[in-house]
Amino acid sequence: MKPKILTSEFFNDDKEILDNLGLKSNISDWKCYDVLNVPGLIFIKNPFTSIGQKYWLKRCIADYTKKPNRLNIDAHRILGDGEDWWTLSNKNEINLKLRNQLRWATLGYHHDWDTKVYSETAKSEFPMDLSKLSKTIIKLLQFPDEFMAEAAIVNFYHPSSTLSGHTDHSEYNLSAPLLSISFGLSAIFLIGGHSLDDKPVAILLRSGDTIIMSKESRLCYHGVPKVLLPKNDQYFNYDNELEEPFKSYMQVTRININVRQVNNV
Ligand SMILES: O=C(O)CCC(=O)C(=O)O
Numbered sequence: 001m002k003p004k005i006l007t008s009e010f011f012n013d014d015k016e017i018l019d020n021l022g023l024k025s026n027i028s029d030w031k032c033y034d035v036l037n038v039p040g041l042i043f044i045k046n047p048f049t050s051i052g053q054k055y056w057l058k059r060c061i062a063d064y065t066k067k068p069n070r071l072n073i074d075a076h077r078i079l080g081d082g083e084d085w086w087t088l089s090n091k092n093e094i095n096l097k098l099r100n101q102l103r104w105a106t107l108g109y110h111h112d113w114d115t116k117v118y119s120e121t122a123k124s125e126f127p128m129d130l131s132k133l134s135k136t137i138i139k140l141l142q143f144p145d146e147f148m149a150e151a152a153i154v155n156f157y158h159p160s161s162t163l164s165g166h167t168d169h170s171e172y173n174l175s176a177p178l179l180s181i182s183f184g185l186s187a188i189f190l191i192g193g194h195s196l197d198d199k200p201v202a203i204l205l206r207s208g209d210t211i212i213m214s215k216e217s218r219l220c221y222h223g224v225p226k227v228l229l230p231k232n233d234q235y236f237n238y239d240n241e242l243e244e245p246f247k248s249y250m251q252v253t254r255i256n257i258n259v260r261q262v263n264n265v
């Protein structure tokens with residue numbers, strides 16, 4: 001990996017913007033790297049403050065899982081009108097099972113897992129804060145074009161979950177970068193080339209670590225073969241402890257937010 005020097009004027013004036021987004025406001029604390037074997041792949045070592053990490057993981061758990069966003073468990077028709085997954089799963093012991101059933105939530109344009117086609121009719125409002133976060137990170141990395149956050153998948157992994165090798169090619173705009181932010185348990189992320197025969201590189205993703213798939217790497221095969229069990233070094237690089245019930249959930253969970261631009265501008 002080759003360190004990437006950030007030279008933008010942006011952060012001199014806008015420390016407050018970074019701070020409000022839960023990002024480290026001192027840019028010398030940002031550790032960014034070009035992954036040399038995978039052109040266009042950028043790795044940012046946790047750019048979040050501990051307050052920021054807690055803010056975003058709670059947004060993922062308690063807010064982004066609410067209607068009108070879509071969840072994998074919608075198909076099971078467990079949630080009644082006005083009920084949401086997180087509130088219901090914390091109501092009593094029985095509902096702990098429900099807690100573990102959540103695998104993903106889709107925001108903005110909802111990814112259709114069968115047809116893999118985005119449509120104007122399957123769309124909800126994209127969260128402002130997540131859009132701002134994505135735009136800011138892309139701007140900081142000095143991408144020439146403004147990023148439009150239009151679709152996101154929030155993945156929820158358990159220690160035994162895996163994500164098999166795939167490419168993300170449903171977006172109409174494949175020249176815009178894709179942002180992938182992880183919180184909670186660490187995981188091994190594999191990314192190879194445009195063919196499944198290309199040998200992948202392995203990257204350990206810890207809480208807060210962010211990767212950007214741009215240029216050639218945007219269409220590379222990638223997957224998550226392993227989520228790691230909690231060890232002191234890897235989870236809770238949030239300073240203060242999280243409160244319950246978030247704490248116990250995050251002890252067995254990895255969250256990954258995948259943000260995409262769908263359309264050409
Ligand atoms: O969990 C990750 O790190 C990757 C997720 C991913 O590749 C996807 O949702 O398309």
Ligand SMILES: [Fe+2]
Pocket residue numbers: 166167168222
């Ligand atoms: Fe992906």
